[in-house]
Amino acid sequence: xxxxAIKEEMLSKYPPKVARKRAKQIMINEALENETxxxxxxxxxxxxxxxxxxxxxxxCKGVIMxxxxxxxxxxxxxxxxxxYSWLTRRNQTDATAPDAQNYMTYCFSTDMQDKDIIFGGExxxxxxxxxxYDLFHPxxxxxFATCPVGLIGDDIHAVAAKMKKKFGDCNVFAFSCEGYKGxxxxxxxxxxxxxxxxxxxxxxxxxxxxxxxxxxxxxYNIGGDGFEIDRLLNKCGITNNATFSGNSSYDQFAxxxxxxxxxxxxxxxxxxxxxxxxxxxxxxxxKVNFIGASAAAKSLRKIAQYFGDQELIERVxxxxxxxxxxxxxxxxxxxxxxxxxxxxxxxGGSRAHxxxxxxxxxxxxxxxxxxxxxxxxxxxxxxxxPGLKVDxxxxxxxxxxxEADEALYSPRKSEEELKALAESGLDxxxxxxxxxxxxEKTMVIDDLNQYExxxxxxxxxxxxxxxxxxxxxxxxxxxxxMKQLHSYDSGGPYAGFKGAINFYREIDRLVNSKVWGxxxxxxxxxxxxxxxxxxx
Amino acid sequence: xxxxxxxxxxxxxxxxxxxxxxxxxxIGAMYAALGVHGCLPHSHGSQxxxxxxxxxxxxxxxxxxxxxxxxxxxxxxxxxxxxxxLQAIDNMFTVYEPEVVAVxxxxxxETIGDDLPQIIDKATKDGKIPKGKHVIYANTPSYVGSxxxxxxxxxxGMAMKAETTGVKNGKVNVIPGWVEPADMEExxxxxxxxxxxxxxxxxxxxxxxxxxxxxYKMFPEGGTTMAELQSAGDSIGTLALGxxxxxxxxxxxxxxxxxxxxxxxxxxxxMATDRFVDAMRIIAGVSVPEELSHERGQLVxxxxxxxxxxxxxxxxxxxxxxxxxxxxxxxxxxxxxxxHVVSGTPGKAFAKRIRELTAGLPYEVNVKCDxxxxxxxxxxxxxxxxxxxxxxxxxxxxxxxxxxxxxxxxGFPILDRQGHQYFPTVGYKGGIRLLEKxxxxxxxxxxxxxxxxxxxxxx
Ligand code: SF4
Ligand code: SF4
Numbered sequence: 005x006x007x008x009a010i011k012e013e014m015l016s017k018y019p020p021k022v023a024r025k026r027a028k029q030i031m032i033n034e035a036l037e038n039e040t041x042x043x044x045x046x047x048x049x050x051x052x053x054x055x056x057x058x059x060x061x062x063x064c065k066g067v068i069m070x071x072x073x074x075x076x077x078x079x080x081x082x083x084x085x086x087x088y089s090w091l092t093r094r095n096q097t098d099a100t101a102p103d104a105q106n107y108m109t110y111c112f113s114t115d116m117q118d119k120d121i122i123f124g125g126e127x128x129x130x131x132x133x134x135x136x137y138d139l140f141h142p143x144x145x146x147x148f149a150t151c152p153v154g155l156i157g158d159d160i161h162a163v164a165a166k167m168k169k170k171f172g173d174c175n176v177f178a179f180s181c182e183g184y185k186g187x188x189x190x191x192x193x194x195x196x197x198x199x200x201x202x203x204x205x206x207x208x209x210x211x212x213x214x215x216x217x218x219x220x221x222x223x224y225n226i227g228g229d230g231f232e233i234d235r236l237l238n239k240c241g242i243t244n245n246a247t248f249s250g251n252s253s254y255d256q257f258a259x260x261x262x263x264x265x266x267x268x269x270x271x272x273x274x275x276x277x278x279x280x281x282x283x284x285x286x287x288x289x290x291k292v293n294f295i296g297a298s299a300a301a302k303s304l305r306k307i308a309q310y311f312g313d314q315e316l317i318e319r320v321x322x323x324x325x326x327x328x329x330x331x332x333x334x335x336x337x338x339x340x341x342x343x344x345x346x347x348x349x350x351x352g353g354s355r356a357h358x359x360x361x362x363x364x365x366x367x368x369x370x371x372x373x374x375x376x377x378x379x380x381x382x383x384x385x386x387x388x389x390p391g392l393k394v395d396x397x398x399x400x401x402x403x404x405x406x407e408a409d410e411a412l413y414s415p416r417k418s419e420e421e422l423k424a425l426a427e428s429g430l431d432x433x434x435x436x437x438x439x440x441x442x443x444e445k446t447m448v449i450d451d452l453n454q455y456e457x458x459x460x461x462x463x464x465x466x467x468x469x470x471x472x473x474x475x476x477x478x479x480x481x482x483x484x485x486m487k488q489l490h491s492y493d494s495g496g497p498y499a500g501f502k503g504a505i506n507f508y509r510e511i512d513r514l515v516n517s518k519v520w521g522x523x524x525x526x527x528x529x530x531x532x533x534x535x536x537x538x539x540x
Numbered sequence: 541x542x543x544x545x546x547x548x549x550x551x552x553x554x555x556x557x558x559x560x561x562x563x564x565x566x567i568g569a570m571y572a573a574l575g576v577h578g579c580l581p582h583s584h585g586s587q588x589x590x591x592x593x594x595x596x597x598x599x600x601x602x603x604x605x606x607x608x609x610x611x612x613x614x615x616x617x618x619x620x621x622x623x624x625x626l627q628a629i630d631n632m633f634t635v636y637e638p639e640v641v642a643v644x645x646x647x648x649x650e651t652i653g654d655d656l657p658q659i660i661d662k663a664t665k666d667g668k669i670p671k672g673k674h675v676i677y678a679n680t681p682s683y684v685g686s687x688x689x690x691x692x693x694x695x696x697g698m699a700m701k702a703e704t705t706g707v708k709n710g711k712v713n714v715i716p717g718w719v720e721p722a723d724m725e726e727x728x729x730x731x732x733x734x735x736x737x738x739x740x741x742x743x744x745x746x747x748x749x750x751x752x753x754x755x756y757k758m759f760p761e762g763g764t765t766m767a768e769l770q771s772a773g774d775s776i777g778t779l780a781l782g783x784x785x786x787x788x789x790x791x792x793x794x795x796x797x798x799x800x801x802x803x804x805x806x807x808x809x810x811m812a813t814d815r816f817v818d819a820m821r822i823i824a825g826v827s828v829p830e831e832l833s834h835e836r837g838q839l840v841x842x843x844x845x846x847x848x849x850x851x852x853x854x855x856x857x858x859x860x861x862x863x864x865x866x867x868x869x870x871x872x873x874x875x876x877x878x879x880h881v882v883s884g885t886p887g888k889a890f891a892k893r894i895r896e897l898t899a900g901l902p903y904e905v906n907v908k909c910d911x912x913x914x915x916x917x918x919x920x921x922x923x924x925x926x927x928x929x930x931x932x933x934x935x936x937x938x939x940x941x942x943x944x945x946x947x948x949x950x951g952f953p954i955l956d957r958q959g960h961q962y963f964p965t966v967g968y969k970g971g972i973r974l975l976e977k978x979x980x981x982x983x984x985x986x987x988x989x990x991x992x993x994x995x996x997x998x999x
Contacts, residue, residue: 017634017635018631018634018635019630019631019634022631022635048611048613049587049609049611050611050627050631051608051609051610051611051624051625051627051628051631052582052608052609052610052627052628052629052630052631052632052635053608053611053631053635054606054607054608054609054636055587055591055609055611056591057587057591058587058588058591058592059586059587059588059589059591060588061588062588062591062592078556081647082564082647082681082682082683083557083560083562083563083564083682083686083884084563084564084565084566084567084589084592084593084647084682085564085588085589085592086557086560087560087562087563087564088563088592088593088595088596089592090559090935091935092595092596092599105545106542106544106545107545109542109543109938110543110545110558110559110916111557111558111559111560112556112557112558113556113557113560114555114556114557115557115560115911116683117683117684117911118681118683118684120683121647121651121681121683128555129555130555131554131555131556132555132556134555135553135554135555135556136556138551139545139547139551140545150647151585151586151588151589151612151617151646151647151648151651152647152648152650152651152683154617155617155648155651155652156651182586182617183585183586183587183588183589183648184586184612184613184614184616184617184648185613185614186613187613396614396615397613397614400614454606455635455636458756472595473595473598473599474591474594474595474598474605476598476604477598477602477603477604478604478606478756478758479756480752481604481750481752481753481754481755481756481757482754482755482756483752483754519752522752523752523753523754524753524754
């Protein structure tokens with residue numbers, strides 16, 4: 005089907021205002037002369053349109069701070085927000101060390117009642133922080149505001165500061181991440197990261213030892229992805245000082261300024277932190293992607309190239325050579341069953357791009373993709389950044405002003421070194437976005453909603469559809485396998501080489517499952533009554 | 541240890557809830573609304589609440605859960621959400637074509653003070669609600685009560701659609717409370733067996749336990765129709781199954797439509813089911829069919845056959861008041877020992893009722909039902925007084941693993957097992973299923989733990 009016709013068909017049901025708005029978020033990838041057409045992203049969802057998006061609180065407490073095991077995260081609000089973000093994301097953590105603290109299995113809430121809404125919740129919050137401190141004596145306590153908190157005007161930052169001072173040995177800080185701020189989770193990522201940068205990074209001068217020391221930014225260890233990446237880095241002799249924020253701990257954040265390179269996985273959720281770490285401490289950043297075997301190999305090579313030591317460069321090649329045959333063997337085995345099949349990906353702020361790599365390795369074609377909460381630069385590349393319009397919703401989200409730290413700023417590479425590296429093909433601070441990697445005539449759709457998803461599946465009949473839990477079963481009811489790329493349907497890891505193998509097998513299982521052939525009963529396939537039943 | 545920081549020593553907590561045994565009102569309203577035919581629930585607030593509620597229900601039912609949101613941004617939060625709701629109502633009827641939109645509020649719109657009846661009235665006047673379509677609503681501030689309260693409020697919102705024509709319809713309204721689709725189906729089957737014509741509302745059967753057939757129906761066949769809800773005002777009476785989930789709606793019909801009501805316990809376990817069946821046959825003036833007495837006899841039979849394994853086993857439970865009351869009564873009736881009971885849903889009557897039900901036991905049960913009646917406290921109680929079995933939702937698996945106690949999953953949410961959509965736990969057959977689950981848990985544990993010399997083939 006012609007994509008323009010599909011687009012028109014999809015828009016035809018909307019009221020005119022909605023159609024006009026959605027038209028700008030649905031883009032047909034027509035490779036124009038060296039430039040991609042503009043897509044509208046990071047704008048409000050239209051009321052009543054069933055969106056995939058969540059809220060700022062979910063992005064802040066759930067996504068960014070959720071994976072840190074040794075901070076007590078207290079949700080300040082009525083019970084629901086805290087309840088739903090309790091263990092529902094699959095960020096794994098390794099708390100096996102004998103004295104390791106792990107609060108991720110707990111849900112802490114001030115559980116505000118009507119009298120707190122009427123008279124204010126500061127007293128209750130203060131008491132809750134005290135109770136948490138008395139019970140657990142954690143290194144850190146974080147406080148997260150939910151919608152009503154902003155409205156009733158509780159000063160959560162003042163309460164946090166007061167308690168921090170009172171305790172002396174516990175870092176207490178707060179996040180104004182009310183769900184109505186911003187237009188999606190993305191605002192919450194930003195609010196979270198700003199506070200981590202402000203209250204944690206730089207607090208601890210002892211990082212992990214190692215000759216090649218990096219931070220991995222924007223990797224959340226869903227299904228153990230981060231463990232697999234760490235395995236590879238370790239094997240290469242690269243130290244991962246701190247992951248933001250998969251499998252993270254308080255101390256890792258605190259010493260993030262001691263690493264020599266920042267490798268950014270999810271550009272959307274954290275690119276600004278990479279920028280701030282560079283300005284304040286002098287650590288350069290590069291974009292990496294460990295989703296897809298060849299992307300993972302490329303990322304390892306980029307890191308080695310940055311450090312430039314022959315020893316490391318060789319070690320990385322050895323590791324790749326060691327790991328690749330197993331990956332290729334599975335790819336070859338699976339490919340005859342996946343080759344030529346089609347996929348649609350609507351998820352997150354980077355996964356809809358990254359996972360196209362894995363599908364490519366399976367010989368599958370991504371015919372449509374889009375993000376749930378990304379911005380234009382994630383679609384079109386960072387070159388659009390200077391021209392981005394700052395609307396009222398984005399203005400709400402604080403941009404930290406940072407400058408070089410007097411004591412701690414130390415450029416890891418000189419200007420000349422950076423230039424030489426750039427000339428040899430290592431791109432710093434660079435991300436070209438999803439669109440250039442997609443074929444002509446594919447459809448790129450931002451903030452896809454339930455109605456459009458159903459339409460797309462009906463019209464284009466992909467062999468697999470990827471999104472989140474809310475979309476899972478309406479798609480599968482249509483007889484199309486659906487793979488969750490937030491929670492991985494309890495699977496994973498899918499990152500790195502072992503992850504690639506897992507993913508190949510998983511997709512093979514899904515698209516070739518016998519179940520899709522069971523939709524119709526024999527009497528539905530052949531409804532006509534035959535004359536007589538044939539007895540033995 | 542997964543809950544390694546939970547100390548045995550219990551200290552007073554007033555402000556901090558840890559591992560709640562409840563969630564917030566709107567999800568209950570959303571679940572209830574899904575039990576109306578052709579209904580699209582709508583969350584009036586920021587989009588996060590709606591995303592959370594849909595996700596939680598989806599994980600529990602493994603079915604599509606559609607619901608709209610007013611997608612508040614900062615502006616709506618300051619100036620009120622009227623414009624958002626009007627636009628949402630218009631968009632939903634245009635794009636998704638539901639029969640009914642069921643609006644519930646969130647903490648945000650409640651704190652702002654949006655006036656739902658007024659906004660819906662305006663939507664009607666502005667012609668945003670197509671002819672023959674409906675909007676029902678409930679106020680569901682989450683800083684009051686719990687998910688159970690939200691369910692109850694939406695049920696009341698349904699009752700508000702009842703009309704009284706003066707001509708009785710010969711039917712009995714049954715409000716099943718927050719039970720599974722399979723339970724609602726079972727209540728309909730039981731009523732049919734007894735011969736009572738009922739209007740069951742809400743009714744999620746056929747909606748949240750649907751088939752896979754290659755077709756996606758946003759609004760499946762099941763659910764209480766709007767016509768039935770309207771007719772509820774002409775019914776002979778209303779049976780509300782559970783004080784917390786169902787009584788408000790029933791009493792509303794009593795006051796407003798002169799439809800008398802009785803509040804019964806949820807028909808879970810032998811005695812509560814007996815009372816339900818007995819009430820139904822008296823209302824209908826019929827005798828209970830042999831088939832049903834037979835089912836009852838089967839339940840009694842399994843209690844007697846396996847009594848030795850139930851006898852004096854200690855149980856800790858977390859869940860919702862209506863369900864727990866019937867469950868505790870059931871456990872006591874088979875000589876098990878409910879030992880610790882928590883519900884995050886407030887209501888002093890609950891603790892009193894549990895104490896009454898367990899009065900004959902040789903010890904006093906630990907029971908709590910308020911803000912700090914959470915799973916953290918339950919865990920501490922268990923550390924001080926160990927139990928043989930846990931009954932409750934999937935979150936209990938963390939305690940189960942740490943303390944090595946078998947767990948029967950029952951309640952909401954169940955995120956990691958199947959069956960609750962398909963097999964009821966209400967009625968006699970439901971009782972048999974519950975006992976099967978309890979026995980499996982206890983006997984699997986016994987098989988695991990018995991020393992080789994006393995490992996049993998026949999049990
Ligand atoms: S804000 Fe209120 S309604 Fe929304 S999830 Fe939180 S508790 Fe529930
Ligand atoms: S109340 Fe606000 S913070 Fe809580 S879930 Fe809803 S939108 Fe998010």
